Amino acid sequence: MMKPKRLLSLLLRLIAVGATLAAVIIMATSHEKGTFFAVSYEAKYTDTPAFKYFVIANAIVTVYGFLVLFHPPGSPLWRLVLALDLVFTMLLISSISAALAVAQVGKNGNSRAGWLPVCGQVTKYCNQVTGALVAGLIALITYIILLLHSIYTFLNPLLEKA
Known part of the structure; x- marks a missing residue:
């Protein structure tokens, strides 16, 4: 029988892997052809560096999360996992922030800069980007909870000894 703390950690990691994988798949498959002032173009995530960064960062975090699922509990490497959880949480924060900024400009434009929405x-494309960002935010929230849980699990025995 698994310990409740280990079970919670495993569940959070499964949710995080699923959310980051969903974010990658949804964003990577987002494309649509549209016309803008009689000019035909195709909107795809590779046109925007922030969206490419979002996909790459989420793919890296997906692979990391998948590998950690097979890490044996009680191993001394869990300190490294805790540090890497922090690093990858920050990576998710930066990638989602960049992608959200670009998505906001794509949706609302920027009248001061002369950028039109x-x-x-390309509503289908924008809806897919929104879905990917929602999945990314779910992954980020899950990683923050997981990080807090890992810190608590790591520090609790140390605090009880004091």
């Missing part, structure tokens, strides 16, 4: 012309 494009989501009116």
